[in-house]
Amino acid sequence: MAVDSGGNEKIPQSVTDFIPFARPFIGKEEEDAVLRVLRSGWLTTAAEALAFEDEFAARLNLTAEIPVKAAALNSATSGLHLALEACGVRAGDVVIVPSYTFAATAEAAVYLGADVAFVDCAPNSFLLDPAHFEKIARRLIEGKTAYESGGPTGRPRAVIPVHFGGLCVDMDAVNGIARRFGISVIEDAAHAFPAYTEAGFPAGTLGDAGVFSFYATKTLTTAEGGMLVSRNADIIKRVTLMRCHGIDRNVWNRYTSGKASWYYEVIEAGCKYNLPDILAAIGRVQLGRADDLLDKRKSIAACYDAAFSGDSRFSVPPSAAGDARHLYPLRLNPTLTGRVSRDDCISRLKEMGIGVSVHFIPLHTMPYYKKRYDLKAEDFPQAEDAYKRVISLPVWPGMTRGQVDRVIDSVLRLI
Numbered sequence: 001m002a003v004d005s006g007g008n009e010k011i012p013q014s015v016t017d018f019i020p021f022a023r024p025f026i027g028k029e030e031e032d033a034v035l036r037v038l039r040s041g042w043l044t045t046a047a048e049a050l051a052f053e054d055e056f057a058a059r060l061n062l063t064a065e066i067p068v069k070a071a072a073l074n075s076a077t078s079g080l081h082l083a084l085e086a087c088g089v090r091a092g093d094v095v096i097v098p099s100y101t102f103a104a105t106a107e108a109a110v111y112l113g114a115d116v117a118f119v120d121c122a123p124n125s126f127l128l129d130p131a132h133f134e135k136i137a138r139r140l141i142e143g144k145t146a147y148e149s150g151g152p153t154g155r156p157r158a159v160i161p162v163h164f165g166g167l168c169v170d171m172d173a174v175n176g177i178a179r180r181f182g183i184s185v186i187e188d189a190a191h192a193f194p195a196y197t198e199a200g201f202p203a204g205t206l207g208d209a210g211v212f213s214f215y216a217t218k219t220l221t222t223a224e225g226g227m228l229v230s231r232n233a234d235i236i237k238r239v240t241l242m243r244c245h246g247i248d249r250n251v252w253n254r255y256t257s258g259k260a261s262w263y264y265e266v267i268e269a270g271c272k273y274n275l276p277d278i279l280a281a282i283g284r285v286q287l288g289r290a291d292d293l294l295d296k297r298k299s300i301a302a303c304y305d306a307a308f309s310g311d312s313r314f315s316v317p318p319s320a321a322g323d324a325r326h327l328y329p330l331r332l333n334p335t336l337t338g339r340v341s342r343d344d345c346i347s348r349l350k351e352m353g354i355g356v357s358v359h360f361i362p363l364h365t366m367p368y369y370k371k372r373y374d375l376k377a378e379d380f381p382q383a384e385d386a387y388k389r390v391i392s393l394p395v396w397p398g399m400t401r402g403q404v405d406r407v408i409d410s411v412l413r414l415i
């Protein structure tokens with residue numbers, strides 16, 4: 001790297017030198033797929049979306065169990081909403097979600113008039129703490145507030161474990177507790193395609209339903225989009241109905257079935273959550289690349305692990321064999337933050353041409369939920385600690401070795 005007159009390493013100035021936090025991996029195949037749909041005369045949900053659903057489900061059906069079926073949607077947020085609705089969540093129920101997640105996980109419950117109870121992270125983890133989940137579920141069942149300090153009351157109806165960063169939650173523990181209390185389990189697998197448990201089962205297939213995100217920064221992207229999967233035929237049927245206005249036949253059927261195309265019946269007040277074919281076509285190509293993209297993220301994460309583990313300034317993120325490595329949340333330890341704050345580290349990295357992010361600002365700190373339930377920081381010590389110390393480094397598959405080295409070099413130069 002060049003040095004300035006004072007002997008300091010020069011910060012890259014040009015836009016092309018900047019390493020963004022995330023960048024989608026899009027090639028000619030995706031471009032060709034979009035053009036094919038644009039030229040076909042049918043842009044919205046039809047054959048491409050149906051094929052994407054089948055191909056996506058096939059990737060998850062690794063065992064001879066009842067197969068999962070998939071429903072393509074316009075976002076994971078829509079999927080969480082429809083999954084909760086299909087599991088019978090209604091006004092006055094409580095949905096239990098980790099505090100350490102994105103807004104979507106909790107707001108889906110609020111759409112249905114339900115209350116939200118937040119669970120802390122397990123120690124030194126970014127994942128939901130099953131012991132805290134159990135404690136909250138028991139308190140709610142006993143008619144108490146979620147926390148000794150207060151919080152929502154009501155019947156716990158569903159829990160949404162989040163496979164944060166692509167690392168699987170202990171689903172045996174979560175399912176066991178949920179079964180005991182009669183609670184539905186919706187996996188938020190927005191970060192977790194493809195991710196696997198220690199026993200090799202795909203994330204998203206272990207609860208009543210699982211929801212994946214295809215937002216632009218995710219491991220598989222369609223720009224915006226999502227997929228709900230379930231082994232429960234009733235859930236898939238309900239979601240398929242509700243994603244398209246509660247109309248008893250889908251638009252594609254209306255124009256291809258040979259029956260009168262103008263006639264339909266609205267049997268529920270549904271939503272408009274379908275995935276257009278242009279986007280599904282991108283998703284089909286990305287699905288074919290999923291293992292290659294995973295390998296690329298894994299090799300970037302391995303470089304970061306090698307550079308930062310054993311350095312007392314940092315704690316590398318916990319990982320396991322089936323981790324999708326969607327994020328690389330590096331914790332800054334007091335030997336570093338005693339001298340430079342986390343926020344200053346982010347500003348300095350930006351000046352050095354490195355885009356980073358923070359996953360996540362815990363939801364119990366967000367004004368809407370904090371005020372609504374009068375939430376106290378002391379009920380979420382692990383999430384509070386993780387949030388104050390974390391920065392997410394770039395792990396997008398198109399990064400060159402030189403870019404990865406520059407990220408490492410810049411982080412090591414923070415003090």
Ligand SMILES: Cc1ncc(COP(=O)(O)O)c(C=O)c1O
Pocket residue numbers: 074075076077078101102104105162188190191212213214215225226
């Ligand atoms: C954990 C988590 N759940 C859900 C979502 C929502 O995904 P989408 O943007 O596809 O609605 C996100 C998006 O970033 C997320 O990070």
